[in-house]
Amino acid sequence: MASDGLEIRTPEGVPFTIPLAGAAARMMALIIDLLAIMAIVTTGLSVFRAFERLAPDVIGGAVTLVYFAVSTGYGIVMEILWNGQTLGKRLLGLRVMDQGARPARPAQLVIRNLLRPVDSLPALYLMGAASCWLTQHRQRLGDLAAGTVVVRTRVSVRGDWSQLGREKYNSLREHPALAARLRQRTAPELAGLALDAVLRREELTPEARVAVFGLLAGKLRGLVEFPAEAVEALSDEQYVRRAVEVLYSTSR
Amino acid sequence: MILDLDRFVREGEPRWQELDAVLTRMEKHPYATVGVTDLERLHALYQRTSADLLRVRGLHSEARLRQYLESLVSRGYTAIHGVTDRKKASWFGWFLKDFPRAVRRQAGALALAMALFWGGSAVGAGLLVVMYEERETLFPFAGLATKPSERVKQETVERSKMVAERTGRFSAHLIQNNTRVAIFTFALGMTYGVGPTVLLFSNGVYLGAVAMDYVKDGQTMFLLGWLLPHGVIELPAIILAGQAAFLLTGALLPRGRRAPVGERLRAVFPDALAIMGGVAVMLVWAGIVEAFFSQYHEPVVPYTVKIAFGVVELGGLLAFLQLAGRDGE
Incomplete structure (x- = not known):
């Protein structure tokens, strides 16, 4: 059954996933390409028609050949020139790639x-x-034979990394030895969970938010006991937000 | 180890942005030449970013940062490990060498395609003899139901005049139609051979039945004069498309091989593509000959001239496929 992504492990051992194109996006791209072919053929026809009276037989033959060449060659030529993209694929952010995540070679296209x-x-x-639905990497028969996949092109969108919810004053930092002990004793999994909770707190319902932070605070409080004046009120x-700031940042 | 996220982002961001800029430039101009210094810098940035991604993945933390680094690493991987084929194709050399070599190299698939097509022709001819009274049931078009001698009379009197006015259009139609059939035959190779087997055999049956119909009606000279000039190129082209299709079929079937199916298919690509390219050239030639030469009959063009033309073409084709590209093979 089809998966959502093409999983690759680089020779350096770094795993990453490239999202595969969905059926709807591919169908839309195909429709756009068919419209593009019609536009090219219609434009070509109107140019040829202007000269039809000069040599009707030759122009008639040329029209047939141009239509055939455009309808058959459009995908090949565009994908070779545009590095795996046709007009439809480009507009919808799709690209044909080798299934090893390398650019597809002309022979494959x-x-x-x-x-x-x-x-x-x-x-x-x-x-x-049917082939897209049944194969692991959503490949039609042509893709299976050529060893290609259609992926969603990746744009690297820089995020706003400053959402740690840092407060102006962090009472836990007033106790550097205890803060260091908290960093030492907190398991990476718990730290990750706490960070995720802080970053995604706005997505939680009020009840879930109270429950999640109550659970995390209980775990963190149990690791290191800060003086009462640092944690009261x-x-x-x-508490969890201040602990996360201590865990993920050493700068003051 | 717990990551100091703040410091990690502060230190990493300049190189991530630099990598993003380099990759964007390369993606916009995939065929542009990249200098050694730029490549070294790209590689260094890619490796550092890969290491950054590993650190973030290990911590299971911030999803957006992970996605950002993953996108940079995947784009970098594609840019570094993808080799753009910059070798300039020599169309002349390809047609004169690669195409005939591929046809010879894949003799098994060619023999199978030929056996199916000519076997079908023999069956068609035999069926026509046996079922002569119901001969029209063997023909794909109703127009073939009339006696060949009547059609010949019509063709020789009217057709030459009519055809002369639209040879260009007719030639183009034949080229595109035959090429479409050849591509379709090739594509059907992915049906584990069922498609090309049915296509080659059924077309052979039609051809054999129609040819025998002309022979039995005493129109052998007309048939040869009409069919040979373009048929000696067109029919082998369809058979060669069948050969290319059976290459795909052969790769799909494991036949005791351990290599995965994708690898087996890619191993036959070069030959399949070389053959299909040759088929396209042959069909363009056949279309021109059929429209501009085959359709003219006696008294415009004597049958002997047309037959001699066809025989010379066939000899040339066989010699080409047998001998061309032998050097360095």
Whole structure:
């Protein structure tokens, strides 16, 4: 059954996942490409028609060949020129890649496009759709043969990393030895959970928020006992936020 | 170890942004030449960012930061490990060497395609002899139901005049139609051979039945004069498309091999593509000959001239496929 991503492990041992294109996006891209082909052919026809009276037979033949060349060659030429993208794929942020996450080679792009007729059998790309649904990497038969996948292009969007909810004054920092002990005793999994809770606190319902922070505060309070003046009047959530700041930042 | 996220982001961000800028530039111009210094810098940035990603993944922490680094690493991996084929294709060399070599190298698939097509032709011819009274049931088009001698009379009197006015259009139609059939035959190789087997055999049956119909009606000269000039190129082209299709089929079937199916398919790509490219060239030639030469009959063009033309073409094709590209093979 199809998965959502193409999992790759680099030679350096770093794993990462490339999101695969969904069926709806691929269908939309195909429709855009068909419209593009129609636009090119219609433009070509109107140019040829202007010269039809000069040599009707030659122009008639040229029209037939141009239509055939555009409808058959569009995918091949565009994907080679645009590094795995046609107009439809570019607009929808999709790209054809080698299934090893490398750029597809021209021979692969030719093969996947030449095998398109078998994917369109018996009608409306049913064979291709069935193959996409059944294969691990959502490949139509042309992609399976060519060793290609259609992925969503990745844009590296820089995030706002300053959402740690840092407060101006952190009473826990007034006790550096205890803060160091907290860092030492907190398991990475618990630290990660606390950080996630702080970053995603706005997504929680009020009840869940109280419950989650109550649980985390209980665990963290049990690791190190800070003096009463440092923690009194702190809610569970405030305690966890201050603990997370201590855990994830050494700067004062 | 617990990560000092604040410091981690502060120190890492300049190189992440630099890597993003380099990758964006390379993605916009995938075929541009990249200098050694730039490549070294790219590699260094990629490796540092990969290490950063590993640190973040290990901590199971901030999802957006992880996604950001993952996107940089995946783009960097593609840029570094993807090799753009910059070798300039020599179309002339490819047609004169790669195409005939591929046809010879894959003799088994060619023999199978030929056996199916010519076997089908023999069956079609035999069926026509046996079922001569119900001969029209063997033909794919109703237009073939009339006696060949009547069609020949019509063709020789009217067709040459009619065809002369639309040879360009007709030629283009033939080229695109035959090429479409060839591509379809090739693509059907992915149906584990069922598609090309049915296509080659059924087309052979039609051809054999129609040819025998002309022979039995005493129109052998007309048939040869009409069919040979383009048929000696067009029919082998369809058979070669079947050969390329059976290469795909052969790769799909494990036949005791351990290599995964993708690897087996990619191993036959070069030959399959070389053959399909040759098929396209052959069909363009056949389309031109069929429209501009085959459709003219006696008295415009004597049958002997047309037959001789076809025989010369066939000899040329066989010699080309047998001998071309032998050097360095």
